[in-house]
Amino acid sequence: MSKKHPIISVTGSSGAGTSTVKHTFDQIFRREGIKAVSIEGDAFHRFNRAEMKAELQKRYDAGDPTFSHFSYEANELGELERVFREYGETGKGRTRHYVHDDKEAERYGVPPGEFTEWAEFANDSDLLFYEGLHGAVANDEVNLPKLADLKIGVVPVINLEWIQKIHRDRDSRGYSTEAVTDVILRRMHAYVHCITPQFTETDVNFQRVPVVDTSNPFIARWIPTPDESLVVIRFKNPRGIDFSYLTSMIGGSWMSRANSIVIPGGKMDLAMQLIFTPMVERLVHEARRA
Numbered sequence: 001m002s003k004k005h006p007i008i009s010v011t012g013s014s015g016a017g018t019s020t021v022k023h024t025f026d027q028i029f030r031r032e033g034i035k036a037v038s039i040e041g042d043a044f045h046r047f048n049r050a051e052m053k054a055e056l057q058k059r060y061d062a063g064d065p066t067f068s069h070f071s072y073e074a075n076e077l078g079e080l081e082r083v084f085r086e087y088g089e090t091g092k093g094r095t096r097h098y099v100h101d102d103k104e105a106e107r108y109g110v111p112p113g114e115f116t117e118w119a120e121f122a123n124d125s126d127l128l129f130y131e132g133l134h135g136a137v138a139n140d141e142v143n144l145p146k147l148a149d150l151k152i153g154v155v156p157v158i159n160l161e162w163i164q165k166i167h168r169d170r171d172s173r174g175y176s177t178e179a180v181t182d183v184i185l186r187r188m189h190a191y192v193h194c195i196t197p198q199f200t201e202t203d204v205n206f207q208r209v210p211v212v213d214t215s216n217p218f219i220a221r222w223i224p225t226p227d228e229s230l231v232v233i234r235f236k237n238p239r240g241i242d243f244s245y246l247t248s249m250i251g252g253s254w255m256s257r258a259n260s261i262v263i264p265g266g267k268m269d270l271a272m273q274l275i276f277t278p279m280v281e282r283l284v285h286e287a288r289r290a
């Protein structure tokens with residue numbers, strides 16, 4: 001935990017919607033005049049695309065079919081922890097980008113499947129914002145939840161998560177449905193062992209639940225829209241959360257448990273703004289006084 005240089009960590013599986021949540025935070029930062037530095041989880045992959053392919057084959061040949069980008073060992077989590085710690089202590093740090101597609105290649109000047117060089121953060125930021133696969137990992141080697149001040153989980157129910165991943169990977173990254181299906185299958189072991197445990201560490205989880213039939217996610221023609229879904233929002237520690245304010249401001253919402261509310265899918269952006277604006281303001285206010 002860092003008072004002077006706070007860290008917000010948004011964690012979700014591939015296709016869960018963490019980039020979409022980042023847009024909402026960008027709006028909060030802009031409106032509140034907050035200077036945030038952002039890092040992407042994919043920057044901390046251990047291998048570039050060609051190296052990863054070779055590593056997968058090597059491990060497969062050695063009898064391990066479970067290795068994937070979700071595995072701890074496929075990522076530089078020690079380096080991520082070092083960046084969190086350094087930022088918390090000094091406000092400094094570094095990151096890079098993993099380039100996924102031609103559009104990003106044009107933007108960063110590096111071919112798809114490669115990393116950019118590491119670059120230092122801009123000076124004088126108010127907070128660090130992480131978005132990716134492993135922002136709340138606590139294992140024998142690292143403890144990221146201890147270093148982050150606000151931890152958020154983005155976890156659609158799994159059929160929806162797969163639909164979102166299939167459509168995003170097909171439309172923007174040029175993969176076939178079959179290729180994405182193979183990746184989903186290969187990642188399942190690490191999904192259970194490395195991804196899901198993080199959502200008991202997070203302070204607030206957002207779980208999008210479709211209210212249309214997604215029983216065969218591999219043939220879904222489009223991603224269920226916000227109007228075709230509900231979102232369950234669960235607070236790890238409900239103390240201090242003004243549920244009656246939230247349910248009165250968010251039309252059609254209700255409490256489903258003492259620490260959870262359910263909102264219409266189209267109100268997710270509004271709910272995030274109502275929930276996180278005061279939390280972010282408090283973090284930055286305390287940091288400026290520290």
Ligand SMILES: Nc1ncnc2c1ncn2[C@@H]1O[C@H](COP(=O)(O)OP(=O)(O)OP(=O)(O)O)[C@@H](O)[C@H]1O
Nearest residue numbers: 012013014015016017018019020164168223225226
């Ligand atoms: N709340 C939502 N309502 C409707 N569609 C959504 C929602 N959240 C995400 N999506 C869609 O799901 C797809 C994946 O979302 P996004 O790119 O944000 O995932 P991600 O978690 O950042 O993935 P990755 O980490 O692999 O880049 C996108 O097509 C996005 O438009």
Ligand SMILES: O=C(CO)[C@H](O)[C@H](O)COP(=O)(O)O
Nearest residue numbers: 014042049069098100113133
């Ligand atoms: O989104 C991902 C993980 O969060 C990607 O699957 C991972 O970054 C590998 O990317 P690519 O298939 O483009 O090499």
